[in-house]
Amino acid sequence: MQNFTSVEDINDLQSIIKEALKIKENPLAEPDKGKGKTIGLVFLNSSLRTRLSSQIAAQNLGLNVLTLNAAQEAWNLEFSDGAIMNGDTVEHIKDAIEVLNQYCDIIAVRCFAGMKNKEDDVNESILSQFLKHAKVPVISLESATRHPLQSLADCITITENWKEDRKPKVVLTWAPHIKPIAQAVGNSFAEWMQEMDVDFVITNPEGYDLDPKFVKNSTVIHNQNEALKDADFIYVKNWSSFENYAQMPEVKENWMLTNEKLKLTNNAKVMHCLPVRRNVELSDEVMDSENSIIYQQAKNRIFSAQTVFSEILDEISKR
Amino acid sequence: MQNFTSVEDINDLQSIIKEALKIKENPLAEPDKGKGKTIGLVFLNSSLRTRLSSQIAAQNLGLNVLTLNAAQEAWNLEFSDGAIMNGDTVEHIKDAIEVLNQYCDIIAVRCFAGMKNKEDDVNESILSQFLKHAKVPVISLESATRHPLQSLADCITITENWKEDRKPKVVLTWAPHIKPIAQAVGNSFAEWMQEMDVDFVITNPEGYDLDPKFVKNSTVIHNQNEALKDADFIYVKNWSSFENYAQMPEVKENWMLTNEKLKLTNNAKVMHCLPVRRNVELSDEVMDSENSIIYQQAKNRIFSAQTVFSEILDEISKR
Amino acid sequence: MQNFTSVEDINDLQSIIKEALKIKENPLAEPDKGKGKTIGLVFLNSSLRTRLSSQIAAQNLGLNVLTLNAAQEAWNLEFSDGAIMNGDTVEHIKDAIEVLNQYCDIIAVRCFAGMKNKEDDVNESILSQFLKHAKVPVISLESATRHPLQSLADCITITENWKEDRKPKVVLTWAPHIKPIAQAVGNSFAEWMQEMDVDFVITNPEGYDLDPKFVKNSTVIHNQNEALKDADFIYVKNWSSFENYAQMPEVKENWMLTNEKLKLTNNAKVMHCLPVRRNVELSDEVMDSENSIIYQQAKNRIFSAQTVFSEILDEISKR
Incomplete structure (x- = not known):
């Protein structure tokens, strides 16, 4: 798994679900798998379950976690290529991503649809910049058109039930x-x-x-x-x-x-x-x-994230 | 200790103070006591000492810490049972708590008095929901009518002096x-x-x-x-x-x-x-x-929290 | 190194750069150097690189990290000595610092120029309070007149190139x-x-x-x-x-x-x-x-911070 932004990043859904259920049985089986590696969780939007479950999943694997609430803790980002940045955006998203490349082994990002310009949302104007500029694996924590960690948790939950x-x-x-x-x-x-x-x-x-x-x-x-x-x-x-x-x-x-x-x-x-x-x-x-079975779904967000992080770590270790 | 929200959760105050003073002498004596367990620190209000001392206390015991600034990092919560949620609240507190049940071994929450409706505050309208819906131990980081971790730190400080x-x-x-x-x-x-x-x-x-x-x-x-x-x-x-x-x-x-x-x-x-x-x-x-002796009081917030977390971990391990 | 707020805190710049380049080659060589010690990162202003690189540097050394976004997570601080605090400031900076003394082994602070009163900025009205009241080493994460962790990263980058x-x-x-x-x-x-x-x-x-x-x-x-x-x-x-x-x-x-x-x-x-x-x-x-070589500069922020934290830890261990 190079990136995780849609179902297309999965080779074999059934085997991923099986893996997730195995992780759920013993979430602390591989406490050093991510040792010395860092995942950056970048929130361009609010989050409760995604924020917490991703942190737990990362901790279970021994990954260092950096959380960045971009707008509140840093500043407004510019998303337009070629922009003359003389307005209220302080840093271009591609520069922020290049810096995250230097700091993180995995970049995870939440970037909701703007709900203003259909084309921007359909084309994943923000996530696509991460996919374009990131030199490390990118995980979607929900983007304009998809919420794949949720969907994987949903598949796990249906399978269990x-x-x-x-x-x-x-x-x-x-x-x-x-x-x-x-x-x-x-x-x-x-x-x-x-x-x-x-x-x-x-x-x-x-x-x-x-x-x-x-x-x-x-x-x-x-x-x-x-x-x-x-x-x-x-x-x-x-x-x-x-x-x-x-x-x-x-x-x-x-x-x-x-x-x-x-x-x-x-x-x-x-x-x-x-x-x-x-x-x-x-x-x-x-x-x-x-x-x-809504709370069970929420719980499975941990194992959905942990399975994906684990797959990505496997990929990194092969490089 | 099942929960910690008032002095009534303490069996023997003198022995708790003694325990706290022992922890103060060697805060790192039990670095793995909380290993593999997670405490969620939920802030519905601002915090400096409580925020930092709770994190230090948890780290001293090897607990994973999840911090959630609810309003800024997530969204506004609904507190009324039966509410038709067609206003500006995005998630019901009881659903948030049920999710925290899935993610945390201990839930700690700061929820100040609203200072608008006496009855709501006297009845601890928020903390009571945590006590009602939480399936894991609940620790008050200050509620509408009490600030027990502060009071325990105060007792420690008076004893020392x-x-x-x-x-x-x-x-x-x-x-x-x-x-x-x-x-x-x-x-x-x-x-x-x-x-x-x-x-x-x-x-x-x-x-x-x-x-x-x-x-x-x-x-x-x-x-x-x-x-x-x-x-x-x-x-x-x-x-x-x-x-x-x-x-x-x-x-x-x-x-x-x-x-x-x-x-x-x-x-x-x-x-x-x-x-x-x-x-x-x-x-x-x-x-x-x-x-x-005000700064000494502030320092004792660490040991007050660590003593309570430690007691709660003892309780959990018995289950 | 007692504190790190300007080039004057460095004895021998060339040997510090050499040390930084050695750390860059193997950032995880001393994973327990900061064990059981806590660094408080206090942000009075926004931050992306400084925030993330400082956390990574601290984690690489096994330091516990406490991050405080003062205004958002705590409250407005008073900076004037002798102020009658009947306005919108909730806590005096010197009390906040005294509390940080109780909680942290190292205090790092970002405090930009206010850009209103030249004298205040030239005299480092905020950083000077940290230097005056802190009883633990103080590291500047950028102050009114200097950004020394950036400058050290710049020296490292020039040396490499x-x-x-x-x-x-x-x-x-x-x-x-x-x-x-x-x-x-x-x-x-x-x-x-x-x-x-x-x-x-x-x-x-x-x-x-x-x-x-x-x-x-x-x-x-x-x-x-x-x-x-x-x-x-x-x-x-x-x-x-x-x-x-x-x-x-x-x-x-x-x-x-x-x-x-x-x-x-x-x-x-x-x-x-x-x-x-x-x-x-x-x-x-x-x-x-x-x-x-701008992104390389950003990466070197990690090693600039880690070198300084490491030097400060050496100093602490001598006390």
Whole structure:
């Protein structure tokens, strides 16, 4: 694994999941694997789970961790090539990355979609600069269009919760929100589910279809109740419109996941990447029910990160 | 020790103080006691001593430390049960706590009084959620009504500074301030002094009596000069009115501690939890005098924390 | 080395550079040198390189690191002696320092020039308080008038890049900027170059002469083209006027370093401390050329810091 920014960086998903489950059984089995090596965690956006789980994963492997909250602890970065930097940006991202090259053995970065310019987001205007200028492996801690460490944790969680001898039906359902949110988690989940041995369905209101690049051949149903029928897993997540980029076209039906809707399913397990808006995206009763495996998902963020860090360290040691 | 949020979590104060003094003599005696375990330090408010001393204490025991400045590094948390989260709060505190359960072996949290709603503060609306939802031990790094790690450090400091064969007279004196401050340090000091073998007196202006729940049978004197007479220790601290909650009724006398007032005492040692407003709460001359043991108090914050972490680790190892 | 705040804290610059180059060859040669000791990194201002390189250097030596972003994580500090603290400052710097004395074996601090009161900056109003009140060694992470860890890294970098058997010509050239910037890097570079075996020239527009205290006998040329002639190293840096303190007198010529200007030199290596305003201070083409050794400079910040920490640890162990 050279970098980790999408499912395409994985050779064999099943063997990665197996590796993650092994790490989960004994997270401290390789306490010196990262000894003398440094991972830089660069946050261009807020983070709770990603921040903490990445630190734990790194510590479990003996990696030194440098955390940088770029805007608060350093300054505003410039992202445009060729810019005449006479405004309020203090350092060009490519110079910051070149410096991180000098300081870190692995660079991990969180860089959300700006939600202003569709092309910038679709082209991963920030992550692409890291991939271009980094001379060490780059790990995405969520970028404009994907959240792969989350998706790997999701795959681990589904694997742990499915013992039947048939494909589970997994439904990714859009949920309401109060402001425009990126499509990254939805895109990424779709991309990874397409690699899993599951029946995958996406349901969202008209006007909220994800980027076809991520939907591919997945079934898309605009009627939530129909989609939820017999689901074994429901992944709840809001996203704003891709077509009318970052807009929130009116939705007349109530898409909030409730116990009532859960009844349509095969007693489905409920997933969410967190943070979740309670009683907006899903009801308290669902969140606090036995069906929720949401905190287990959060825990698996540690093992998702640790597996990826471990694979990257293997790669580095070969060089 | 299951949790540490008040003096009631201590079985035997004298033996805890003895343990702390032993740790102070050799802080690095048990460098692997916390190995492979993680403490999460969650700051919902600013911190200098608590932040640094907790990190040192944890490192001395080999604990991994995760620090989270919640509002700046993550986002605003929702504290109301059942809230429809369509406002500016991004994650419910109970979900954040459930995630911390997955990531940490010990959760330590700083959550000041909001100073707006008396009932919320009296009922420890935030800390109580940690105690309710945490599945791992919870340590208070100061809450709405108490600051127990400070109080333990205060007990250690008084013990170190008292060699006479009689009870010392310890006076907690109110001090002026420029804005409404919580009663936590005052409450907590009272609660711990009542467990110490000392003559304890509280002095504050009329209208500034602490919550009777913390005052209990302690002597309260509204005349500062009278209270200070023959004091061996003076603890200086401001707090706002409990009765007229978070208000600052006018005080006509000057309650700032000065050398002049020190003359009334038995050459008393002067204490303060810091940060202190110089020349408002106490004068430069007092702060910089031989009588001040304030920096020693600050140092003892390390050993207070380390003792508590160590006790909690003992408890965890029994499970 | 008792403290490290200027070149005067160095006995023998050549032997320090040699030591740094040895550390660079094997940064992990002394992983337990700082074991059980704590360095406090106090940031009163933003930082990227200094923050990260200091952490790496400390980790390489096994030092515990405490990082404090004072204003964001703690509160506003008071700097005036004798102040009646009834305003918006919460803790006096001298009390904060006394507490750091209790917690740290080494205190490192970043405290930029305020750029408002010339006398305050010239007298190092903040750093001087650290030097006065600290009871442990103090390291400057850049102060009002100097940036010595940067300058040591600059000396290391020049040494690495000069193999000829004659003195190199080193030119410190003023560069344009959009707002008033402190003179610290320029001052400091001058002060260190005067100790190196180089031909040193400073070039800046009229009105931008550095403090004579730092210029000393160095050649100052107000014509940039003339100064750049046959240069072997060019150090690019903006600073505001010292004479008309913190002002930006109009400059008619374009002082931005371009390839055109590089042609005047002896194929000079280009240096900058970063962050750099591209296409304002120097052009993209220079920044991205083979002539730039700017990222190497950034890397050497690690070894500059590690050498100083190591020297300070030697000093501590003698006490």
